[in-house]
Amino acid sequence: xxxxxxxxxxxxxxxVESLGVExxxxxxxxxxxxxxxxxxxxxxxxxxxxxxxxxxxxxxxIEDCEAVSREVSAQLDVEDPISSNYTLEVSSPGIDRxxxxxxxxxxxxxxxxxxxxxLPHEGRRRLQGRIxxxxxxxxxxxxxxxxxxxxxxxxxxxRLVPDWAALGLAPSKGEPQGAPAKGRPKNKSSKAKPSKKK
Numbered sequence: 229x230x231x232x233x234x235x236x237x238x239x240x241x242x243x244v245e246s247l248g249v250e251x252x253x254x255x256x257x258x259x260x261x262x263x264x265x266x267x268x269x270x271x272x273x274x275x276x277x278x279x280x281x282x283x284x285x286x287x288x289x290i291e292d293c294e295a296v297s298r299e300v301s302a303q304l305d306v307e308d309p310i311s312s313n314y315t316l317e318v319s320s321p322g323i324d325r326x327x328x329x330x331x332x333x334x335x336x337x338x339x340x341x342x343x344x345x346x347l348p349h350e351g352r353r354r355l356q357g358r359i360x361x362x363x364x365x366x367x368x369x370x371x372x373x374x375x376x377x378x379x380x381x382x383x384x385x386x387r388l389v390p391d392w393a394a395l396g397l398a399p400s401k402g403e404p405q406g407a408p409a410k411g412r413p414k415n416k417s418s419k420a421k422p423s424k425k426k
Contacts, residue, residue, distance in 0.1 A: 256310075262312075263310065343387075
């Protein structure tokens, strides 16, 4: 996250958590005329998995997004961390979830992700590979059968790469190529609210 996004995330996290969800991360995309402030929320890990009593796992709902949007919008109007016009978006992470912290990468060891780097590392600015390990603030990837170790501080953005075949949304390796794939599900539930600053 950028410095501005980190500042806003620290400001809003208690408000978001008071609504029964957690702040996954913040993207601040400045632009001439109208910036975008995108807030990703998720349910706490213990509620995302099925409970021991057989309770259904919980996921972020549109109502969660709307509640967070209302409360966060009011807080931003008071705190005023963004001086220009901006649009506020509140979203669930979706199946191609964004990764903001080292802990997010640690939870996905063994999964494939794609990342953009702040500075070139071993000649690369972007890579897609499997997370093999987290070692001393560094993320170890397998990229094209080679090991590639990146300091977490040099990762600008990261996202999970969904396994579409495992999700039943693409033909598996054994199926004929002409087999119809099911449509991709919408991976975003969001509510946009323009906020005008004077």
